[in-house]
Amino acid sequence: MWRRGANLEGDTANFIETEQLLELEGFRSSLLQIRGSIPLLWEQIVDLSYKPRVRIINHEQTSNVVERHFHDLLQRYGEIVAVDLTDKHGDEGELSAAYAAEMQKLRDVRYVSFDFHRYNGNANFDNLNVLYDQISEDFEKQGYFLVDMEGNILEEQKGVIRNNCIDCLDRTNVTQSFLAEKSLNIQLQRIGVLTSSEGISMFPEEYGKFRTLWAEQGDEISLEYAGTNALKGDLVRYGKQTVAGLIKDGMSAISRYYLNNFHDGVRQDAMDLISGHYTVNRNSPSPFRLNGFESLSYLPAASALIVGGLTLTSFTLQNVGRSAQQFMSSVIWAGVTAGVMAVVKANGRQFCSRPRLCGLL
Numbered sequence: 148m149w150r151r152g153a154n155l156e157g158d159t160a161n162f163i164e165t166e167q168l169l170e171l172e173g174f175r176s177s178l179l180q181i182r183g184s185i186p187l188l189w190e191q192i193v194d195l196s197y198k199p200r201v202r203i204i205n206h207e208q209t210s211n212v213v214e215r216h217f218h219d220l221l222q223r224y225g226e227i228v229a230v231d232l233t234d235k236h237g238d239e240g241e242l243s244a245a246y247a248a249e250m251q252k253l254r255d256v257r258y259v260s261f262d263f264h265r266y267n268g269n270a271n272f273d274n275l276n277v278l279y280d281q282i283s284e285d286f287e288k289q290g291y292f293l294v295d296m297e298g299n300i301l302e303e304q305k306g307v308i309r310n311n312c313i314d315c316l317d318r319t320n321v322t323q324s325f326l327a328e329k330s331l332n333i334q335l336q337r338i339g340v341l342t343s344s345e346g347i348s349m350f351p352e353e354y355g356k357f358r359t360l361w362a363e364q365g366d367e368i369s370l371e372y373a374g375t376n377a378l379k380g381d382l383v384r385y386g387k388q389t390v391a392g393l394i395k396d397g398m399s400a401i402s403r404y405y406l407n408n409f410h411d412g413v414r415q416d417a418m419d420l421i422s423g424h425y426t427v428n429r430n431s432p433s434p435f436r437l438n439g440f441e442s443l444s445y446l447p448a449a450s451a452l453i454v455g456g457l458t459l460t461s462f463t464l465q466n467v468g469r470s471a472q473q474f475m476s477s478v479i480w481a482g483v484t485a486g487v488m489a490v491v492k493a494n495g496r497q498f499c500s501r502p503r504l505c506g507l508l
Contacts, residue, residue: 155188178334320365
């Protein structure tokens, strides 16, 4: 929804634990991974644009926020490797650079920057091996949890990989499923089901089930946070992008745009109210009271004006050669349409559904 980054206590948006469980021949094993928004103070306010600008909030507590966040993770999980999957250019690049600068101040956490879109621009799942080569030693040292049929603990997980992209959904899920497969192969080899040269990908039926589980898990998280299935799901299900998957991703992207701009503000208010983040005070003015411009910034009316203006402009242009009056009508309607579009664009945030109960921090 609307939350991005961290609050002043170091808690991050969309922080999720994912535990992969295996039970086979009396053995039980698990791998735990975590994801969470970049733990800086930043925001990405919707404004009718397809990809809203990222704004980093300069605050004297920023370093303390990052330190609090990772101190909590170290206490809970042990060794942490922070994998940053964001782009290294544009707004994402600026945010990634700020994150990297703060991570240099932490001695106990390893930070790894991996431009997911650069290495997987051709939708090739196997290109994640470039990332794995960078973290494999730490990842395998962190290990996994394993119990035998008598209940004896044979292995314990000593740390976790913390993944993030911008919203911690699509790129993050593809990466986590890739690491989960690596760990599952190690676990199955440890149990003795696979030899050292075998992997689950050599067994189509079981491999298909594994990929489906991870794809559906990604969809469930994405539905909770963004209202649609995860993008890049084909990379998880099939290891490559398909035409049907591209069409599905396109439809999901359109749905996300609509929900993010016109529904998520109300959903965020509901979440803040139910979770107790906002407390109702009868003596305070209503947070839903509109100011002068907000009462006029009604998107359906603006949309109707734009569509109507374009229609009338097109109609009058067809008859523009008949008289000077028709020409003036075309100019007037084109000007009205352009003016309304300019007002909507300049005040995009006012036309969006935005949370009113709590500030972003």
